[in-house]
Amino acid sequence: RLLMNDKRSSGKRKLSDAALVSSSSSSSSTSPAEPAEPAIKTSKPAMTAATAASKGPVQFGWQNGLKSAMQADRQALFSDDVCVIIADKYPKARHHYLVLPKRQIDSLAQLQRSDASMLKRMLAAAESFIAEKNLLPKSFRFGFHAVPSMSQLHMHVVSQDFVSTCLKTKKHWLSFTTDFFLDCSLLLQLLESADSSQVASTVEEPRQHPQQHLISSGRLGIRGSGPSASLAIDRAWFSSLTKAGELKCNQCARVAKNMPDLKAHLAGHERT
Ligand code: AMP
Numbered sequence: 724r725l726l727m728n729d730k731r732s733s734g735k736r737k738l739s740d741a742a743l744v745s746s747s748s749s750s751s752s753t754s755p756a757e758p759a760e761p762a763i764k765t766s767k768p769a770m771t772a773a774t775a776a777s778k779g780p781v782q783f784g785w786q787n788g789l790k791s792a793m794q795a796d797r798q799a800l801f802s803d804d805v806c807v808i809i810a811d812k813y814p815k816a817r818h819h820y821l822v823l824p825k826r827q828i829d830s831l832a833q834l835q836r837s838d839a840s841m842l843k844r845m846l847a848a849a850e851s852f853i854a855e856k857n858l859l860p861k862s863f864r865f866g867f868h869a870v871p872s873m874s875q876l877h878m879h880v881v882s883q884d885f886v887s888t889c890l891k892t893k894k895h896w897l898s899f900t901t902d903f904f905l906d907c908s909l910l911l912q913l914l915e916s917a918d919s920s921q922v923a924s925t926v927e928e929p930r931q932h933p934q935q936h937l938i939s940s941g942r943l944g945i946r947g948s949g950p951s952a953s954l955a956i957d958r959a960w961f962s963s964l965t966k967a968g969e970l971k972c973n974q975c976a977r978v979a980k981n982m983p984d985l986k987a988h989l990a991g992h993e994r995t
């Protein structure tokens with residue numbers, strides 16, 4: 724039974740050190756997400772002298788595939804002084820991009836309060852990118868997997884049709900449609916809050932974020948104080964969200980029997 728359902732009793736709950744993993748933990752050590760996209764090649768990417776100097780050494784291994792991709796100039800669809808936008812190599816929807824900060828930040832748990840402005844720039848870049856393509860921002864979600872499989876912080880920019888041959892497994896589906904997918908706007912709200920108990924205290928207010936319950940239940944919070952206070956994420960609980968659950972459509976109330984059924988159903992939404 725999920726603690727997050729009990730808002731009244733959990734609203735003021737403090738984050739438990741035992742349950743939460745701080746920024747010192749590796750994002751990849753216990754990741755539930757399979758590395759099993761088609762095996763990721765580790766061939767050396769094309770890199771200019773300028774990018775090599777500014778972005779550090781290329782790291783190999785499938786968990787570092789995004790670092791290599793963002794350092795390969797030819798793969799960038801957008802780049803400024805703060806971030807890079809690349810296409811997701813195994814898109815789970817018709818439109819699926821990743822926004823990566825240029826500064827090395829291995830994982831979500833390393834995000835600090837002082838990174839809020841960077842996150843805002845990443846979100847603004849993503850929204851402009853979508854708008855320039857004449858796509859509607861409201862048909863997208865902008866967010867992060869709570870326990871990512873790939874190293875280097877990356878924000879998913881994903882259209883909500885989920886029509887793609889790369890969407891194959893139940894874990895794929897659950898990772899994009901349950902609270903495992905954390906909206907960027909929620910993280911911004913948390914990083915910019917005066918303190919985590921203050922965010923929790925807003926739980927009964929009418930205009931709360933749809934994922935506010937994650938904060939009030941203590942699954943997501945802030946560890947420490949001051950600008951270097953960082954996100955605290957209950958990794959074990961978030962990971963459990965991708966291991967079991969119904970194949971509930973993200974656009975209507977239907978629950979699919981299996982992945983082929985879900986994919987046919989999602990294709991049907993596109994036709995109507
Ligand atoms: P996650 O770490 O769970 O947030 O997801 C990592 C994302 O990176 C997935 O959506 C993959 O499809 C995508 N991906 C994996 N390797 C690459 C690559 N080399 N270039 C671009 N996207 C990738």
Ligand code: ZN
Binds near residue numbers: 972
């Ligand atoms: Zn549906």
